Amino acid sequence: MxxxxxxxxxxxxxxxxxxxxxxxxxxxxxxxxxxxxxxxxxxxxxxxxxxxxxxxxxxGFIDSHVHLVPDGGWNEETPNEERKNAALVCEGVSNARELLKAGVVACRDLGSYKGYALGIRDAVKKGLLEGPEIMACGRAVCARGGHGYEIGYEVNGANEMRGAVRQVVKDGADVVKIMASGGVNSPGPEPGPCELTKEEIWCAVETAHAWGRKAGVHAHGNTAIRRCVEAGVDSVEHGVFMTEDIMDMMAEMGTFLVPTLCAPYYAVTEGLKREPDNPDHAKSREVLKRHRDVLKRCAEKGVKIAMGTDAGCPFNPFREAAYEMVLMVEAGLTPGQALDAATRGGAGLLGLDSLxxxxxxxxxxxxxxxxxxxxxxxxxxxxxxxxxxxxxxxxx
Ligand SMILES: [Zn+2]
Structure with missing residues (x-):
C-alpha cells in the first residue's frame, strides 16, 4: 500500500x-x-x-519517562485484589491512549505497578491495542524501603542488585530503571539523598549493560547523580541538584538528561491547589527554578536531552505530555531544541531507529x-x- x-x-x-x-x-x-x-x-x-x-x-513525539500504571489508590476503593489489578491494567491502557492523543507515538515506561506496563507493551505490539510504541522497565529497582519501592524490587547490597536487574530482564524489560536517590524532600544529609551505595549502582549498570539493556536512573541529589554518571548510566532522570562538573562529564560521556519539568510543575500548580498543606508540593516550588536552570546549562554544554514528562505521577496528566516542551522553552531552550528533545533525542535514548x-x-x-x-x-x-x-x- x-x-x-x-x-x-x-x-x-x-x-x-x-x-x-x-x-x-x-x-x-x-x-x-x-x-x-x-x-x-x-x-x-x-x-x-x-x-x-x-x-x-x-x-510524532516521544515521551521518554512515564508511569502508565502507577498504583493510583484503587486499594481503598477496591479491597478485592484481582478486581483492583484488572482496573489498574485498564487504567494503563487508557493512559497509553491519552498519550497518543497528545501526539506521542512512543514512550518509555520507567516503573509500573507489578510491572504491568510490560503486558500493555506486548498488547500494543501484537496489535490488540492501538497505542504508542512502548519501551518498559517493568518493575524499577530500589533500595529496601527506598524511593519507588511500591513499583520496584527492593535490594540490599551489590549481589541482590545483580539478582534484581537479572530478574527485571527475565521479566521482559527493554530498559533497566534504578532508583538512586530519594525525592527532593526525603530526609537525609542532602536534598535528594543517595539511597544506593557506589557498589550497588556500578553493579546495576554493569549488569544491565551485560544483558544489552540501557540503564536509566531516578536521581535528584548531587551524590546520586555523580555516582550514576561515573558508573556509566545512559540517562539521568530529573537531575535537579546536578552541578556543572557533572554536566561536563555527561556531555563527554554522552549521558542523556531527561529533566521531567512537568513533575514539579504539576506538583506545584495542581498539588498545592488540592493539598495546600502537603510539604512535598511546597518543596517542589523551591526547586522549580533550579531544575530549569540545570536544563538550560546542560543544553548549553551539549548534554544530550530527551523529553520526558513523568506522567502518572500525582496530578501529572498523560493528555498534556506536549506541555513538557513548553516548559523546556520557558527554561531557556529554543523551540527547535525542545522539539528535537521530543523527537530525535527520545529516539536516540530509546534506540528506536525508525522514529x-x-x-x-x-x-x-x-x-x-x-x-x-x-x-x-x-x-x-x-x-x-x-x-x-x-x-x-x-x-x-
Ligand atoms: Zn518517574
Whole structure:
C-alpha cells in the first residue's frame, strides 16, 4: 500500500533541522520512501492520496519517562485484589491512549505497578491495542524501603542488585530503571539523598549493560547523580541538584538528561491547589527554578536531552505530555531544541531507529499541528491529527 501525503509545512527533525514547504511524502506500508517538493511529487502515483491541508507537520513525539500504571489508590476503593489489578491494567491502557492523543507515538515506561506496563507493551505490539510504541522497565529497582519501592524490587547490597536487574530482564524489560536517590524532600544529609551505595549502582549498570539493556536512573541529589554518571548510566532522570562538573562529564560521556519539568510543575500548580498543606508540593516550588536552570546549562554544554514528562505521577496528566516542551522553552531552550528533545533525542535514548525524524526509511509517524511550533512552542499542544505508521489515528 503506497500512500502519498501532501502538506504545506514540515519540520523533519533531521540532523540539519530541515523545514520543508509544500511537500509530497510517499509512504509504503507505513515507511517513508521519499519526501520531495510538492510539484515533483504530483507527478508520482500511489494507491491513496492524503491531503494534510494547512497543518504543520512534525515527527510524532516521544515521551521518554512515564508511569502508565502507577498504583493510583484503587486499594481503598477496591479491597478485592484481582478486581483492583484488572482496573489498574485498564487504567494503563487508557493512559497509553491519552498519550497518543497528545501526539506521542512512543514512550518509555520507567516503573509500573507489578510491572504491568510490560503486558500493555506486548498488547500494543501484537496489535490488540492501538497505542504508542512502548519501551518498559517493568518493575524499577530500589533500595529496601527506598524511593519507588511500591513499583520496584527492593535490594540490599551489590549481589541482590545483580539478582534484581537479572530478574527485571527475565521479566521482559527493554530498559533497566534504578532508583538512586530519594525525592527532593526525603530526609537525609542532602536534598535528594543517595539511597544506593557506589557498589550497588556500578553493579546495576554493569549488569544491565551485560544483558544489552540501557540503564536509566531516578536521581535528584548531587551524590546520586555523580555516582550514576561515573558508573556509566545512559540517562539521568530529573537531575535537579546536578552541578556543572557533572554536566561536563555527561556531555563527554554522552549521558542523556531527561529533566521531567512537568513533575514539579504539576506538583506545584495542581498539588498545592488540592493539598495546600502537603510539604512535598511546597518543596517542589523551591526547586522549580533550579531544575530549569540545570536544563538550560546542560543544553548549553551539549548534554544530550530527551523529553520526558513523568506522567502518572500525582496530578501529572498523560493528555498534556506536549506541555513538557513548553516548559523546556520557558527554561531557556529554543523551540527547535525542545522539539528535537521530543523527537530525535527520545529516539536516540530509546534506540528506536525508525522514529525521531521524518526521512526516507523512517516510520510515517507524525503529528499535524494547527500552528508553527518553531515560532510558537504552544502549538505542540494543538494536535489536529496523529498518524501512526502511515495510518490516521482516531482521536475521538
Ligand atoms: Zn518517574
Amino acid at each position: 503506497r500512500t502519498l501525503y501532501f502538506g504545506k509545512w514540515m519540520y523533519t527533525a533531521d540532523e540539519k533541522g530541515t523545514v520543508l514547504k509544500d511537500f509530497g511524502m510517499l509512504a509504503e506500508d507505513g515507511r517513508i520512501v521519499w519526501i520531495k517538493p510538492r510539484q515533483e511529487a504530483e507527478e508520482e502515483t500511489a494507491d491513496k492520496v492524503v491531503t494534510l491541508g494547512e497543518s504543520y507537520v512534525a515527527p 525521531g525524524s521524518l526521512e526516507a526509511g523512517k516510520a510515517a509517524s507524525f503529528v499535524c499541528l494547527s500552528g508553527n511550533p518553531l515560532e510558537e512552542i504552544e502549538q505542540v499542544r494543538n494536535v489536529e491529527a496523529v498518524y501512526l505508521n502511515g495510518k490516521k489515528v482516531n482521536l475521538e
